[in-house]
Amino acid sequence: MLMQQTLSQLRNLKLDGMARAFEEQAALTASTSLSFEDRFGMVVERELAWRDTRRLERLMKAARLKNPQACIEDIDVRQSRGLDQRVVATLASCDWIRNAQNIILSGPTGAGKTWIACAFAQQACRQGFSALYVRAARLFEELRIAHGDGSFTRRLAQLAKIDVLLLDDWGLQELDQGARNDLLEVIDDRVGSRSGSV
Incomplete structure (x- = not known):
């Protein structure tokens, strides 16, 4: 019950990347061997990556590039x-x-x-x-x-x-x-x- 409540709170705070990382860590038994600081750091990194991806998607959509695949x-x-x-x-x-x-x-x-x-x-x-x-x-x-x-x-x-x-x-x-x-x-x-x- 506590996990679902935490996931719900993370989503309410619009921390979707953290919510996904938290769910994944709960499902992986290998992550239980990590310290709290390591696990928390991974969750925070995931949130940062999630936000960067969303920002790039938003910027690319607004750019309306004729060739969006050009890099x-x-x-x-x-x-x-x-x-x-x-x-x-x-x-x-x-x-x-x-x-x-x-x-x-x-x-x-x-x-x-x-x-x-x-x-x-x-x-x-x-x-x-x-x-x-x-x-x-x-x-x-x-x-x-x-x-x-x-x-x-x-x-x-x-x-x-x-x-x-x-x-x-x-x-x-x-x-x-x-x-x-x-x-x-x-x-x-x-x-x-x-x-x-x-």
């Missing part, structure tokens, strides 16, 4: 692609985000720019940063509509809070004056909040 470890840095392995490794540290710097990926259609950008965004999410993937044309249309319905300022504030903003297919078409002004507002708000963008 830094899978970037092909062969000489023929023109990617410098040292630069990729340096960018993988995500210091560019901490230093409010930007990455601009350019190259021919089909070169894998979107996939690489998604890999950097996924790496950012793994390090606890927020990200959002959006095609530039869709963002400018969204901002144009936001002007009309009065939500423009609120949307700018939301974009400013995002650590990594991926603007895909930027430069495929000429921007009209309204889109140029909106882009300037997005950049200005993001610089003001010291966030990075891709």
